[in-house]
Amino acid sequence: MTLQRCLFQASKQYSSRHILKANIRQSFCELRYKYSSNPDKKFSDRHEWVLVEKDIGTVGISKYAQESLGDVVFAQLPDPGMTLKAGDECGALESVKAASEIYSPVSGTVTEKNKEVEKKPGLINSSCYDKGWLFKLKLSKPEQLHDLMNEEQYETFLKTDVEKDHT
Amino acid sequence: MGVINIPRRVLISKKVLLAAIQARKFSDAGSAKKTALYGLHEKHGGKLVDFAGFLLPVQYSDMSVSSSHLFTRNSASIFDVSHMLQTNVHGKDCISWFESICPVDLRGMPDGSSSLTVFLNDKGGIIDDLIVTRVKENQLYIVSNAGRLEVDRQHMLETSELYRKNNKDVTVDFWDVTQRGLIAVQGPKAVRNLQNLTDVPLEDLVFMTSRVGSVAGVECRITRCGYTGEDGVEISIPADKTTAVTEALLQSGEVKLAGLGARDSLRLEAGLCLYGNDIDERVTPVEANLTWLIAKRRRGEANFPGADIILRQIKEGVSKRRVGIRMESGAPARKGAILKNKDGEIIGNVTSGCPSPSLGGNVAMGYVREQYKKAATELIVNIRNKDAFCTVAKMPFVPSKYYIKK
Missing domain, CATH: 3.30.70.1400 (Aminomethyltransferase beta-barrel domains)
Known part of the structure; x- marks a missing residue:
């Protein structure tokens, strides 16, 4: 649903005038720089990212999510061996002001959790795309990756759907 | 990633917020009001939320909630409480x-x-x-x-x-919010910064006293009180002068703006109740561990609402009591978390809680059955279907620094 909506919006934008296109492209570039991450990462509409190498996916939260949450002081992560379906609640991050559940963006079996993050949850704020990863899982349905957003789509989603959803 | 505790408006962008506010200008019912400091919140990058029908900042762009909390404990912060x-x-x-x-x-x-x-x-x-x-x-x-x-x-x-x-x-x-503003200036450096701007001798203004005086040339009411456990004041100011007085106080780098996020964690560490969470119409002052609010003279007269029930509770005791809950580590217990005794029997619930920036670990308050109210009683709290140990603790968790004349 979400993806379709944002593709529709993207296509609308591309059919607009050149000058608008240029502006959008420029802002995408700025955003990509600002939220700098690997273009191969896939994002969920709940602000998790997953980066897949072979059949192992590494999961974390986006810069936007990290900023909304504030200083993370406690991370509850899924234990290795846990079997997860895409969308399953599998942990939580706590800041002074709020608790946020972690949802797995894809189905699979947890192979590892980031013990450094359990010890130093602040890594999620200082390095959400690198040292602040949360857990790894062996994907059972790799085709689910197609349901997720690439970075450009996610940035569009942030600029449109998130704003609308929270109005 | 689902933000569950946080008001949904936290995630709103400024652009949409402005559009929403524009739209609200023309509707009456249920629209969030701006306080006199609205412009100042915007200027300082306040993340605005609709709090009890008022647009107020959760935090400002220059500091995280925990940094702002610690800044209040070490220096001083101004909170916009004009919504009260x-x-x-x-x-x-x-x-x-x-x-x-x-x-x-x-x-x-x-x-x-x-x-x-x-x-x-x-x-x-x-x-x-x-x-x-x-x-x-x-x-x-x-x-x-x-x-x-x-x-x-x-x-x-x-x-x-x-x-x-x-x-x-x-x-x-x-x-009305359009007539009068109210700011809380809280922290160890609050009063000395205020003293530079007022003719009121603040060494005479002890905790829980109040007087009218000039602040930065504006006639205000200054009350020595607050909601953080720190020394400080609340200043009631004509709405059209609230920004000027606040900006005068902010001139010194020792005073910064702080939002609702820090206000909540500060009051929790100070053991102070939040209405709607820790107290409501279903609990009496005795159950809420606020028996001291029933003045001695009034107990004798027994002529306040609910006096029969409250006086009987004072004499015969109650079945549940508000207590402090401390956890040295782990996930914080928040509103709604179930409390159990060591046998796993449900004996109460948490009414508010958060990580403690001043102490580390977590602080919370909640209601437990009377026999578990003693400090140091070990209990179990269930957070997201996991049991964790916690301890009943005396409040305030962080010692109060009120200016009380010896």
Whole structure:
């Protein structure tokens, strides 16, 4: 649903005038720089990212999510061996002001959790795309990756759907 | 990633927020109001949320909630509390009227002194908690919660109306957010920064006293009180001058703006109740561990609402009690978490909680069965289906620094 909506919006934008296109492209570039991450990462509409190498996916939260949450002081992560379906609640991050559940963006079996993050949850704020990863899982349905957003789509989603959803 | 505790508006962008506000200008009911400091919040990058119908900052762009919390404990912060209901009462019978709805001993208080008290219903349940100042024998100034604004207004209007019908002299006037601002200046460096801007000798203004004086050239009411456990004041200011007075206080780098996020964690560490979470109409002051609010003289007179129930509870005890809960580590227990004894039997629940920036670990408060209320009692708290150990702890968790004359 979400993806379709944002593709529709993207296509609308591309059919607009050149000058608008240029502006959008420029802002995408700025955003990509600002939220700098690997273009191969896939994002969920709940602000998790997953980066897949072979059949192992590494999961974390986006810069936007990290900023909304504030200083993370406690991370509850899924234990290795846990079997997860895409969308399953599998942990939580706590800041002074709020608790946020972690949802797995894809189905699979947890192979590892980031013990450094359990010890130093602040890594999620200082390095959400690198040292602040949360857990790894062996994907059972790799085709689910197609349901997720690439970075450009996610940035569009942030600029449109998130704003609308929270109005 | 689902943000569950946080008001959804936190995630809103400024652009949409502005559009929403534009739209709201033309609708009346249910629209969030701006306080006199709205422009200042925007200027300082406040993340604005609709809090009890007012647009207020959770935090500002320069600091995280925990940094702002610690800055308040080490230096000083200004909180916009203009959303709170400020009420002025006049008339020679104002004290007897007020004592007919609260268990406070206003008659025994000197002019210019303030007290925490509660509006009570007929069952002794807490309608709201508030600070009342006896300005003079025939004048009161009241500050109560924004979340209870309409309830409080109705309660004061109806009870005073009944009083007037008996030929008593009492009139109740409310300050609207467009008329009056209210800021809390809190922290160890709050008073010395305020002293630079006021002719009021603040060494004489002890905790829970109040007086009118000039601040940065503006006539304000200064009350030595707050909601952080720190020394500090609340300053009531004409709305059109609130920004100027606040900016004057911000001139010194020792004072910064702080939002609702830090306000909540500070009050929790100070063991202070949040209405709607820790107290409401279903609990009495005795159950809420606020028995000290029932003044000695009033216990003898037994003429406040719910006196029969409350006095019986004081004498015979209650089945549940509000306590502090401390966890040295792990996930914080938040509102709604179930408390169990060591046998796994449910004995209470958490009413508010958060990580403690000052102490590390977590602090919370909640209600437990009477036999578990003693400090150091070990309990189990269930957080997201996982059991964790916690301990009943004395409050305040962080020692209060109120300016009390020795």
